[in-house]
Amino acid sequence: MNLKGIVPRTWRRLKRVLLVLFIAHFVYIIILKWVNPPITITMISNWVSLWGTDKHFHKTWAGYDEISQHAKLAVIASEDQLFPDHDGFDFKSIEKAMKHNQDSKKIRGASTISQQVAKNVFLWQGRSWVRKGLEVYFTFMIEKIWGKQRILEVYLNVAQTGDGIFGVEAAAQAYYNKNAASLNREESAMIAACLPNPVKYTVNPPARITAYRQRKILVQMRNISGDPDIATLVTGRE
Structure with a gap:
């Protein structure tokens, strides 16, 4: 067996496969700027x-204009208040989380909404360095190709909002028997409160921690509602 010939051929084939995968993913990212992702690995x-x-299992897509402005404001207040301003990464929060995780058994995350969309749409759950590296790539790409409004729209539709429930439209129907466009401030804050752990932080019946988080989110919603960049984003005038 001629190993000298096998190794270069294997490497050339591997490079072709990687190139094809890269192009396929790039095309898929562009397509998803206009076409809604059908399903995710998490789903x-x-x-x-x-x-x-x-x-x-409940999953119902709602377009950007079919989602209450309160819901958009609530998830920004809860998950990523710098969302309109950063390029996909909140480096100060990442640094704080790294310092905290060095001294604490309780892991603190620092993922932006963009990073969560990259993970939920294109990748799998987990904390491996491979997945994190791919997350950085997909976050960078959707920030450049999709824009903030599309990223927020996808997030509001793919985020898990309960056990077997995905997206704010499905949550609105399951918890409040209404559509996402009709959600008020309190209902929106309650749904946003469950996002860190939608199985543990139940909405109906509301867990004590969910109600506590709801109250905090309502305060944050009032605090950031006057930000012109956030106001422009939640009203859909980006």
Whole structure:
């Protein structure tokens, strides 16, 4: 067996495969600027986990103008108050989280809304360096190609908002028997309050921690509502 010939051929084939994957992902990112992602790995995993239980999978897409401005403001207040201003990464929060995680068993995250969209749409859950590296790439790409409004729209539709529930439209229907456009401030803040752990931080019935987070989010919503960049984004005038 001629190893000297096999190694270069294998490397050339690997480079072709990587190039094809890169181009395919790049095209997919461009397509998703206008076409809604059909399903994500997280959704599939959650759907499978519901097999054999009495719970059902709920996912309903709502366009940007079909979502309450309160809901948009609530998730920004809860998850990423610098969302309109950064380029996908909040480096100060990342630095603080790294320092905190060095001295604490309780891991603190610092992912922006853009990073969460990159992870939820293109990748899988986990904390490996490979996934984190890919997350950086996809975050950079959607920031450059999609823009803030599209990123926020996708986030509001793919974020898990309960056990088997994805997106604010499905949450509005499941918890309040209304559509996402009709959500008021309190309802929007309650849904946003569940986002860090939508299975533990239940909305209906509301867990104590969810109600506590809701009150904090309502205060933050009032504090950031006067920011012109946030106001422009939530009203859809980007």
